[in-house]
Amino acid sequence: MTLIGSSVKRVEDKRFLTGKGQYTDDIKIPGMTYACFVRSPHAHAKINGVDTSRAESMPGVVKIYTGADVAELNGVPTGWQVNFINGETMKEPKHPLLVADKVKHLGDAVAMVIADSYAEAKDAVDAIVVDYEPLPAVVNPKDAAAEGAPKVHDDLPDNMCFDWQLGNEKADVDQAIANAHHVTKLEFINQRVVPNAMEPRSAIGHYEDQNEKYTLYTSTQNPHLVRLLLCAFVLGIPEHKVRVVAPDVGGGFGSKIFHYTEEALVIWASKEIGRPIKWTAERRESFLTDAHGRDHVTTAELGLDAEGNFTALRVKTHANLGAYLSTFAPAVPTYLHGTLLQGLYTTPLIHVHVDAMFTHTNAVDAYRGAGRPEATYLLERLIDTAALETGMDPVELRRKNFIDAFDGVDQPGYQTQVALQYDSGDYHKVLDRALEMVGYEEFRKEQAALDNGKLIGIGFSTYIEACGIAPSAVVGALGARAGLFESAQVRVQPTGKVSVYSGSHSHGQGHETTFAQIVADRFGIPMEDVEIVHGDSEAVAFGMGTYGSRSLAVGGSAIVKSMDKVMEKGTKIAAHLLEANPDDLEFGEGKWTVKGTDKSVGFGDVSLTAYVPHNYPEGLEPGLDFSSFYDPANFTYPFGAHVAIVEIDKETGKVTLKRFIAVDDVGNVINPMIVDGQIHGGLAQGIGQALHEGTIYSEDGQLINGTYMDYVMPRADDFPMFEIDRTVTPCPHNPLGVKGAGEAGCIGSTPAVVNAVMDALKGYGIHDVEMPVTSEKVWNVIHGNS
């Protein structure tokens, strides 16, 4: 069998393409009610009163809860603790389920209306009068650090959640920067973006009195973690009485990793009112309350010697966490950002300092790439800028500083200055392949000769990222409040069909196909004989969910572990049936064969024997069903080289992406078509941030572009056909040799595009344009406006 490595069509697409997917909002339960929220129209305001009297008497209204009604309940917690540099615990203000006293961001929930229909709930929301006393707000994390800035939490005078540092001694880095032959310095904002999953968040809470059981259907990437946080931290309800189901989920991009207040509220209130409650976000609510991504205000400096060797990197960033801490928020600007600042380079001295700030904005948390895009952006922008400033070629500058190839087997992993040990890599190879595809020398000739009123430019980005999060002991030492293993159960049915229960959760990644390929290949059975079950806490033993490109590296490895156990036991049964020694058997093409003979027994015969153990090895348990937990030995480290070519219309400033070349190394590949799709999607999001996307908050905290009319998502016509290729450097420490592909495109592409724009504009004496690089900004550069 050679299913691994083959572009099998996605088995889940039949139901998605025929409209038969079953999403949370599709689920209807008899007696179900509908919830709508009263959300704050102010970023910061004191609540002097909430008048629900008129709404309560409106048709269909079942119950209205305000902040006062839930004041005794816990808030939603964060799952990661980062301490101050001085060792103090980070500040963790309560994130209440509904706000009673002071709203802290636009969209903060003040009341929940439950009614017999959505329309009635919606009408009642309009009838609730909240007496707000607006207060000054702060939206920029650097402004939040300034003296006299409006306070987000009254007991935190400096708005700081924590400060944090990583790397070499700061004094050594300062010294090296001071002594450098050349220092390239950039100050910029890595702007806040909205995840924009196609399916809005949705949750149904259903409490059943007869068995005291709660069921939460929710659009999440992470059903077991939601259950853990809900039971242990928020409501204190018994975990064995709570079932969390994440049915089909229409995209997440990180925003559905987290446990949200609405989930806790529908579960809690369902018991209170004795009826199921459904809430589904409107798109405007998604813009306001799905955890956002990025939002760093950064100063980055790269020191170089006279030959162009990097001597030191110094980074200071103000990271915006929003008003409340989301589930992974503290980890993103720290352990997922600072740890990646080695990049692909041998920079001997690195120091990063992060001030994590509260502001009057929606929470910021992991968004496709989560910290790694921010690290890659600053590094790769610094390098192309350094090349521009020193007159060196950006490709040569990278090559000069690349870490040499190492396979992680015969050569050891690469120990960085920022805590990680890279697993394996051959960085020259991806760049060489990308240059071959782009035709670099020809491009430079064309660029020099261009005379048609257009500008063209080329930009590079050679990135590394850390996926497959993570060894539990390591992340525990770094502040994670959960383990980051994965579980999988492989149940061989009596007829030889296989059910796999995975703690990973597919919300667009194609697990039902990729995982089935692995299982079918291993057991020598058709893919149709394998079913992948996920997203139900009562079907799956445990799970840590899908994010950080971890499903195949960690979840897939857990499946392999269980399959190993199946094969070990199956071999014993087969040996018994064949009256041979287990060591004399070999397995292939779906059967065990006595080596050197034609005596064999099939996988189905062995599985049937396991469940009908009439003729069976003595002392062996019946059944063929194994669970495993896999805790990885290390992160995985995909890498790649991205090249963008842009054309600029000098008269309008319009930037057109003419070509985009991506050569990625994601380790071994199970399904090339799915990996291509993941890369394409990631590129679209990364390029979207470079050229189009970004929230615009007014000074008083209003989200000016909180609709699809105003917020510019990239469209199909904004992209050329992507030119992609891969190299394969297997991961040495997981059984599949895979590294992860979900975020690579989003991590590598953003700086490549901005670098290309800056290359095109290099005659204009500027070194940076703030993202998103809109036509207007480019026009202003060309016309000499600041």
Added chain:
Amino acid sequence: MIPASFDYFAPATLDEAFALLEKHGDEAKILAGGHSLIPMMKLRFAQPETLIDINNIPGLSYIKEEDGHLKIGAMTRESDLEHSDVIANKYPIFTDASKLIADPQVRNMGTIGGNLAHGDAANDHPAVMFALRASVVISGSGGSRTVPIDEFFYGFYTTAIQETEILTEITIPTPTGKTGNAYHKLERKVGDYATAGVAIQLSVDDDGVCTYAGIGLTNVNPTPMRAARSEEALLGSKLTESDIKAAAKFASEDCNPSADLRGDVDYKRAMVEVITRRMINKAISRL
């Protein structure tokens, strides 16, 4: 995304529709394609008490040449304009504009009458109408009246249509002589409202002298506008590069854009100049 409740009527004739309008007055809104009105209702920015759906009234959707005029029924869908041979051959300016309006799903429902009656300076058809010196036919129970486009737009979302009236037809004088036209808007993304848009209609005589110039601008003025000085700069001109530049400059000076997410005032004025010049040249290339 659920509108406030409203009454819904679907009259089968214009007379029934007029009667409903007379009964409900300014509490009623006409539902044509619905692609401006319904989103506003779903966001509860608009909460009309009564909707009068005119989609069931026959005879309001057509594209025909008659009596020296191109006549377009108010309920003609954008997609009908986009795919009409008459339009493509003689009035490519409409095809230019229709292709830039929203997306195919919206164009399958959105109507030319609705696009004008909405009175939004961000819509694309008003500029085209200025370029072509169109008139709109406004009907009520007392009969019909014809209003030149220059007298149609009153202000922000307000037009010459009275509460009891319905826009029923657009009439455009068939251009004579060698004619060419073009429309383009700069947009942040496909389907966006214009950062700036320009519609051009030109006619020249056998000597290449411009005998007609119509120039309309999109989304750079509180109301849809004609670039009158630019037209004058081209009339009688041999459409030289310097005359074209002058016309483009006048358009950028005479418009009155406001700063928003699409750009600041200087940028929008500059874009009016660039697009006016480019569209004049494109119209010339189509002569």
